[in-house]
Amino acid sequence: MSYQNNFLKEVEERVEEGHMVKMCMQCGVCAGSCPFGPDWEHSPQKIFMMIRAGKREEVLGSDSMFMCTSCYNCIVRCPRELPITHIMHGLANYAHRIGMAPKGQPTRVFATMFWNNLTKKGRVNELTLTLGLYFKDGLVSGIKTAFGMQSIGLGMLLAKRLNPMEIFGGHGLKDLKGFHAIVAKAKEIEDRKKGFTA
Amino acid sequence: MTASIATSQAILVVGGGISGMTAALEAAECGKQVILAEKTPTLGGRTALLYRYFPKMCHPTCGLEINLRRLKGNRKVRTMTMTEVLAVSGRRGDYTVTLKVSPRYVTENCTGCGDCASAVSAEIDNPYEYGLAKTRAAYLPHAMAYPQRYVIDPSIVGTPEGEKAKAACKVGAVDLEMKEETVEIKVGAVIWATGWKPYDAAKIQPYGYDRYANVITSLEFERLADPHGPTGGKILRPSDGKPAKNIAFIQCAGSRDENHLRHCSRICCMASLKQTQYVRESCGDGGKSTVYYIDIRAIDRLEDFYAMVWNDPTVSFIKSKVAEITEDKDANPVLHGVDTEGYHRYATTHDLVVLAVGMEPEANGIRLPDDMLLDSSGFIEGCKGAIEDEGMFGAGAASSPLDVNRSVQSATAAALRAIKVIHKTARTEKV
Numbered sequence: 001m002s003y004q005n006n007f008l009k010e011v012e013e014r015v016e017e018g019h020m021v022k023m024c025m026q027c028g029v030c031a032g033s034c035p036f037g038p039d040w041e042h043s044p045q046k047i048f049m050m051i052r053a054g055k056r057e058e059v060l061g062s063d064s065m066f067m068c069t070s071c072y073n074c075i076v077r078c079p080r081e082l083p084i085t086h087i088m089h090g091l092a093n094y095a096h097r098i099g100m101a102p103k104g105q106p107t108r109v110f111a112t113m114f115w116n117n118l119t120k121k122g123r124v125n126e127l128t129l130t131l132g133l134y135f136k137d138g139l140v141s142g143i144k145t146a147f148g149m150q151s152i153g154l155g156m157l158l159a160k161r162l163n164p165m166e167i168f169g170g171h172g173l174k175d176l177k178g179f180h181a182i183v184a185k186a187k188e189i190e191d192r193k194k195g196f197t198a
Numbered sequence: 199m200t201a202s203i204a205t206s207q208a209i210l211v212v213g214g215g216i217s218g219m220t221a222a223l224e225a226a227e228c229g230k231q232v233i234l235a236e237k238t239p240t241l242g243g244r245t246a247l248l249y250r251y252f253p254k255m256c257h258p259t260c261g262l263e264i265n266l267r268r269l270k271g272n273r274k275v276r277t278m279t280m281t282e283v284l285a286v287s288g289r290r291g292d293y294t295v296t297l298k299v300s301p302r303y304v305t306e307n308c309t310g311c312g313d314c315a316s317a318v319s320a321e322i323d324n325p326y327e328y329g330l331a332k333t334r335a336a337y338l339p340h341a342m343a344y345p346q347r348y349v350i351d352p353s354i355v356g357t358p359e360g361e362k363a364k365a366a367c368k369v370g371a372v373d374l375e376m377k378e379e380t381v382e383i384k385v386g387a388v389i390w391a392t393g394w395k396p397y398d399a400a401k402i403q404p405y406g407y408d409r410y411a412n413v414i415t416s417l418e419f420e421r422l423a424d425p426h427g428p429t430g431g432k433i434l435r436p437s438d439g440k441p442a443k444n445i446a447f448i449q450c451a452g453s454r455d456e457n458h459l460r461h462c463s464r465i466c467c468m469a470s471l472k473q474t475q476y477v478r479e480s481c482g483d484g485g486k487s488t489v490y491y492i493d494i495r496a497i498d499r500l501e502d503f504y505a506m507v508w509n510d511p512t513v514s515f516i517k518s519k520v521a522e523i524t525e526d527k528d529a530n531p532v533l534h535g536v537d538t539e540g541y542h543r544y545a546t547t548h549d550l551v552v553l554a555v556g557m558e559p560e561a562n563g564i565r566l567p568d569d570m571l572l573d574s575s576g577f578i579e580g581c582k583g584a585i586e587d588e589g590m591f592g593a594g595a596a597s598s599p600l601d602v603n604r605s606v607q608s609a610t611a612a613a614l615r616a617i618k619v620i621h622k623t624a625r626t627e628k629v
Binding site: 025 | 404450
């Protein structure tokens with residue numbers, strides 16, 4: 001048996017602010033301060049302990065990191081000044097990148113949808129994003145949600161806050177090529193930093 | 199008035215708590231001239247305000263009495279109360295210290311009869327009860343006060359109340375014309391035994407010390423348990439005066455926290471363990487103490503005391519730093535958090551919450567000479583520069599968060615260092 005905890009090392013090297021995980025002294029203030037606390041399977045304190053215990057599958061498969069609302073209560077109160085919110089987002093991102101994040105986790109689905117929508121034309125197409133979200137669980141539930149929301153949709157239409165023509169692709173940045181180049185370069189840098197190049 | 203009352207072969211001890219008294223006595227009993235300067239009207243410091251010591255559970259009056267006895271029998275120590283240090287200049291073996299002596303308005307003729315206190319009706323917050331009680335504006339600090347002389351609060355000087363106190367004194371000891379004095383002295387070494395103060399609990403916002411009546415500090419709890427205290431030794435809730443039976447102790451309230459005090463205050467674990475025994479003393483088997491902790495730091499032989507408390511059925515331990523306190527409609531504090539042994543979420547109601555507040559150097563509020571070397575929390579490490587030039591020393595809780603026992607050890611060590619300075623200076627002066 002090896003005492004070398006490979007998973008802690010992996011987190012320190014590849015997760016944003018992962019090197020701070022070892023600083024946790026398990027006091028529990030983060031877990032007690034979290035407004036979503038009762039709704040998660042794993043509180044930050046528990047996640048940090050699981051990392052140190054080498055529970056790779058459980059940690060990276062947990063949906064807890066995706067539940068964080070970034071209220072920053074934990075960071076403010078942490079007696080060791082751990083950037084807990086950042087670590088939780090870092091873990092979520094890492095689990096997502098290596099394909100271990102829970103499938104169909106709503107926050108993850110929406111975040112992916114948002115990113116793909118945004119990077120297509122450099123602007124968020126609100127109409128396609130909204131419709132995409134309505135229909136993410138299938139046609140029937142999509143139509144139901146759309147009907148439920150129709151008064152808001154019509155109101156926005158009348159107030160000229162929603163252009164139905166956006167459904168055909170919508171407007172984008174002037175220099176779309178340049179924008180795509182920027183995003184590609186940023187991804188390249190991030191991949192290199194986080195060791196995804198290979 | 200400026201007067202020289204000492205020579206460069208004297209030692210100045212700043213602070214008359216248990217450390218200052220010890221340092222002064224140890225040096226004086228070795229034949230050195232000592233000036234013991236204390237800011238408040240009495241010696242004894244925070245030690246005099248405790249109910250019991252850990253781990254032997256004896257009363258501080260005992261230890262203080264021995265020291266006061268030594269002090270009374272020693273002619274080498276000159277005690278100056280109501281005296282603060284304004285400035286220090288010079289170097290090892292040759293310091294010039296400016297002292298400010300505030301008026302006490304009562305002369306040495308005072309017999310301690312208490313007639314002035316009976317005559318006066320004005321009241322002030324009792325400075326020896328942490329704001330839990332009032333006292334007359336002419337008062338004796340506490341039963342163990344040294345010197346046993348009354349004090350007239352400046353707020354009634356120049357009022358008819360002050361005149362009442364003066365008229366009541368049979369020996370004419372009340373002198374309302376007393377003025378603040380500045381004294382300059384020459385000393386060879388200085389021992390800073392300026393002690394500690396409790397961390398301001400109101401700064402720990404989620405615990406609501408400033409909002410909830412039934413959230414108190416460990417020092418206030420000492421006063422509640424003390425038979426000489428404001429409740430006559432009964433543990434009563436500040437909100438409604440009902441007896442508190444189910445008491446929570448929150449450890450590391452302000453200590454080990456980057457947002458408050460970075461250091462471990464070292465004594466609070468033992469203080470809370472000790473205080474669980476006050477609950478047992480007051481309520482018997484009907485009392486219930488719950489200690490919320492990160493980890494219990496009962497150092498070396500004090501572990502035995504921890505083991506004894508651990509086996510006490512009225513005491514339970516929850517490994518968790520409380521995240522937040524709220525209050526229910528009956529003013530009961532409700533503690534929220536998640537424990538580390540199983541990650542259970544709790545919301546537990548108690549009668550009274552005692553915050554084991556951390557120790558901050560008292561000197562954080564005063565200006566020490568520029569050549570003092572402080573650590574990141576403000577505790578005195580020594581002097582800047584070369585060790586052979588060191589003529590000023592920290593002692594007791596001014597140098598590190600220490601309990602009474604270790605403060606006395608530290609003070610004795612500081613006295614020895616100061617004596618060394620005096621010896622060296624004396625030798626140079628002879629040559």
